[in-house]
Amino acid sequence: MTKIGILTFHKAHNYGAVLQAYALRKYLIQEGCDTNIVDYLSDVNRKSNLKCFFKRRNVISLSINFVFKFRRVLRRHKKFNYFIETYLSPKDTIKNSLNFRNLDYDIYCIGSDQVWNRKIIGRNETVYWGNINQSKKFKLTTYAASLGNEALNSEDINDVGVYLEKFDAISIREKEASVSVSNIINKQVAHVFDPTFLLDANSYEVIISKPIIKDDYILVYQIAVSNETIKLAESIANKLNSKVVYLDSDVNSLVPKKNTYDTVGPSEYLRLIKDAKCIITTSFHGTAFSIIYNRPFYLINIDSHNSRPKSLLQSLGLADRIIYNSDYVSYQNVDWEKVNDTLQKERQKSFEFLKRNLVG
Missing domain, CATH: 3.40.50.2000 (Glycogen Phosphorylase B;)
Known part of the structure; x- marks a missing residue:
């Protein structure tokens, strides 16, 4: 059985982020693959609503927000955490590219969501670009990776071009971006739909x-x-x-x-x-x-x-x-x-x- 590790924004308290992760994992499991969402603690995945709640507030602002908003923030936070732990079940906590060394996935699938939007992931992020140092040989793919509204400029290409060459297959969510990346790396890049469309309406009834x-x-x-x-x-x-x-x-x-x-x-x-x-x-x-x-x-x-x-x-x-x-x-x-x-x-x-x- 093929063992697949998904790398995405699985801990972002964002409806689309967690539901696209759920859909991709569920589809691959239905197709007979041993599929996990790798608990990669990127900057995006480290941020939680509670941390953001307490960040950059003076004492007066924090006191007012705590009294009026904190219970609602906490209620929302708990619902997201329950969904993530119950339906995404992330495994293999990883903090950087070197921590992958002892994992044993046959394929890493990066995406979906805006995993290639450098305004979101940061310019120093390389794991989402395929910088994965696992000792065991593996295939590297993306599924419906998105650059958001951003195009890769010459500086981006200098930074990440070497990583793009390592991918066995690339698919992107936006048609224009798929053509753009294909021209940059001189390889075929597929245009595919967001993972949420891999499931029909009935498939979401369980959640x-x-x-x-x-x-x-x-x-x-x-x-x-x-x-x-x-x-x-x-x-x-x-x-x-x-x-x-x-x-x-x-x-x-x-x-x-x-x-x-x-x-x-x-x-x-x-x-x-x-x-x-x-x-x-x-x-x-x-x-x-x-x-x-x-x-x-x-x-x-x-x-x-x-x-x-x-x-x-x-x-x-x-x-x-x-x-x-x-x-x-x-x-x-x-x-x-x-x-x-x-x-x-x-x-x-x-x-x-x-x-x-x-x-x-």
């Missing part, structure tokens, strides 16, 4: 929470905050005679706002998306799970350079769901049968890459 909201609602999930999002949400809520519910990616306010959920874990996140009448989001994974659950949605265009969700929607013929101005919105229903057919074809490309390079 989804019980229903949370009884009434009809429009879900607003913002990473980058936009007035356009709120304006559109209120307009659609009036049309559908539904209330607006807000899902925050962190505990931001001192006092919980009305109809705002800021302490939910990954399982509740799935439920809130699945049961919504419509989702309005600025998030890649908010968009992804709207598609997986066939829920009407709109992606608010905050950053004109944000290629991640745009690449996904263009691939599925859903570019009309991108909103540049809330005064110009298409209220046409999504043809989910057509979208699901296209999605299945794109999934097949991802399955083929994994079977060719990991599953065997």
Whole structure:
């Protein structure tokens, strides 16, 4: 049985990060691979919500935040930790590239998520670029690695080019980035879908929470905050005679706002998306799970350079769901049968890459 070690952002308290890690591991296990998420303590994985909570606060600020926010922060923190320990089960704690020496994986799979975004991982990070010093011989691949909105410049190529040459197979989540990296290393680079799409909606039923909201609602999930999002949400809520519910990616306010959920874990996140009448989001994974659950949605265009969700929607013929101005919105229903057919074809490309390079 092939033994695979996944290197990703498995400890980030971020819905998309933990769910993509869950999906990739679950798919590979279903395909008969002995698959672990390697507990690599990169700078990204070392950061926790609790550490960030106490960081850079003066005594007065800390006291105010402790009184009003800490219980909610702790509740959210516990839910993420439970999900990570229960469903990701990371093993083999590693602090740097030299600690890999005594491990015995047949294949290391790096990704998904923004493991190649140097603004996130830092310029000194090399493990995510394949700098792994295991004594036993191994294959090196990526699955749906993302550079985020960043392109590799000449300085990046000087820093990491030598590592890229060592990969047996590379796949990237964004189409433009896959072409760019292919040109740099003069090797074929596959464009594949995010790991969350490796599983269908039914496959997430084992981790989804019980229903949370009884009434009809429009879900607003913002990473980058936009007035356009709120304006559109209120307009659609009036049309559908539904209330607006807000899902925050962190505990931001001192006092919980009305109809705002800021302490939910990954399982509740799935439920809130699945049961919504419509989702309005600025998030890649908010968009992804709207598609997986066939829920009407709109992606608010905050950053004109944000290629991640745009690449996904263009691939599925859903570019009309991108909103540049809330005064110009298409209220046409999504043809989910057509979208699901296209999605299945794109999934097949991802399955083929994994079977060719990991599953065997």
